[in-house]
Amino acid sequence: MEARARFERGLALVRQGAWEAALAEFLASRQAYPTWSATSSAALCFQRLRRYDEALALFETLLHDFSQKLPPDTRNAAQETVVRLRGLVGTVDVAGAEIGASVMIDGRRRGDYPLPAPLRVGAGSHVVRVYKEGFEPFETRVDVAGGQVVRILSRLQKLVESGRLRVTERTGAALDVLVDGYTVGRTPWEGPLPPGQHTVELHGPGALGTMPASVVIQRKQMTTVDLHAAELTSTLRIEPTPVCASITVDGVALGSGIWEGRLSPGWHRVEVAAGGFVTGRRDVRLARDTRVVVPIALERVQLGTPPGRFLIELVASPAFVPSLGGSAAVRCSGACSQGIGAGGVGVVHAGYELWSGLGFGLTTGYLQVRQAVTERRMSVEIQDRPPEASGTADDALALSGVLAGGWAGLSLGDRHRLSMRLGAGALLGAVSDERRGTFTSISGLEFDLDRTVARDSASFLALTSEVRAGLRLGDHLELTAGLAAVVLVRLKAPVWANPPEGVYGRVDAESGFFARFEQESLAGEVMVAISPGIGARYAF
Known part of the structure; x- marks a missing residue:
C-alpha cells in the first residue's frame, strides 16, 4: 500500500513539473516494493534532472530486473535511452590510492578503494576527492566527455604535521562523524587532521544530525567539539x-x-x-x-x-531633539516648561558601493526642528521709562538648515540587507525665536509684548551614525527603514538680536512703548537629533 501511495504522489508531482520531489517519491516506492513502473519513473526523473549517470544505471536495472514484465514499447524506449545516455556518460578510474580510502565525486560517496569498477559520471566537470585518516586529502577537478574514461592517479601523502580532533555528541548518542564530508567514525571519535579549517557534522538515523560546524585544528594540539544532534x-x-x-x-x-x-x-x-x-x-x-x-x-x-556600482538613496523621516539648548533651555525653571524639539529631515545619499559591501559618497539634505519654551521668567529693558520690567515670555524656537557632507558605510546581505553608515559634514542654516510675553514694570504697569521674531545664522559640525535594514524588490530597487543619530557641534553661535526700534510693549489699544531684551544664545554648544525613518535606495 505504501509503495502504491508513494508512486501515485510521484505521478502527481510529475504533472506539476516538480521533478526533484517526484524522484524522492518514486525512489521511496522502489524501496518499499520495487516495480518496473516506479523504476522507470525514477529513471526518467534522473534524466530530466540531467543526472545522466544515475539515470543510465536505473534504466539498465530496469532492463535487467524487469525485462520479462516490460511492455514491448517500454522495453524498446528504455533500450534506445540506454544507448543515448551512454553517449552522455563517461567514467572515472581512480588508481594509486591507499587501501580503504574513501572516494567521493561531487560530494557523493562512491565507495572505498579499490573500487570494483570505474565510476560513471555525467559528461562535464567533476570534483574528485580521496581521503584516508592519517593522510593528506587528495582533491582534483576532471573534465569527462561522453564515452571517455579518465584515469586519476591519487597518491595520498602521509601527514607530516597534524593536530587532533575529538568529537562528542552532547547526549552521548553514537552517531556517524563526518569531517570535510568524509565519514571517519562514530561518536565519541578522535583522530589526526591536517592543521587548518575543517567542517564537522554528525549523521544519525532518519533526520537526526547536526548542521555543519567549522573547527580550526592547531598543530600538535587537541581540539574538542561537543555537538548536539536534532531533527534536521x-x-x-x-x-x-x-x-x-x-x-x-x-x-x-x-x-x-x-x-x-x-x-x-x-x-x-x-x-x-x-x-x-x-x-x-x-x-x-x-x-x-x-x-x-x-x-x-x-x-x-x-x-x-567596474568593482561596484553607483547608488542613490532618498530618506524622509521625523527628527527629535531633546533640547535646542541656548539660554531659553538653560534658564527655564520654576513654572517654565519646555517641550521636546520635533520636526523632520529629508536626505539624499549618493555614492559608490563595492561588491564587498563597502561604500562611500556624499550626503545632502534639509533639517528643520521646532521647540516651544513657555512661561520663562525674564526681564526686559524699557526705553524712555523706568528701565526695569519683569515677567514671563514664550519662545517658539526653530532650527533649520542645509546638510552637506560625506559618508562611508558597509552593507551586508543580499535580499535582506543590513547597512551601517558613518557621516561627517556641516549644517548651515539659522535659528529663529518667535517671542511674546507679559511683563510688569517696577511701577506696577502691566503690558504685553507683541510677537517678535529674531533670526540669526548658525553653523554646526554634523556627525552622523546610522543603521538601516533593507528589502530588495529587484536588481536595483530597495526599500529601507532605519535609525540615525546626528550630533551637532556648534561652530557659530546664533544670538537674539532686537529689532532696531526694539520690541513693542502694548499697554492698551492706543498706547505702548518700546523695550529691549538682553542678547542671549539661541542654541546650545552640542545637540543630538534622533531620526527614525524610511527610504528608498536605487543601485545603477
Missing part, C-alpha cells in the same frame, strides 16, 4: 558552476563542488566563490520535509568590469 527535516543541494567553486553556508566553508546536506528549516545564507568569477550569494528558505536544489552559475569577471 530539510535538505539543501547546491550545484555551482563552475563545479570547482567553493561553497559556504551560514558562514561555514563546505569545500568545493556540488554539496548536499540536511539543515534546519528556515533561512540560510549561501555563498559560492571561484577565482576569476563574481561571488554569488543567495538567501534560501527551507520548509520542513522539503528538498531544495539551488543551482548557482557564477559570472566571469570581465576586464574593465
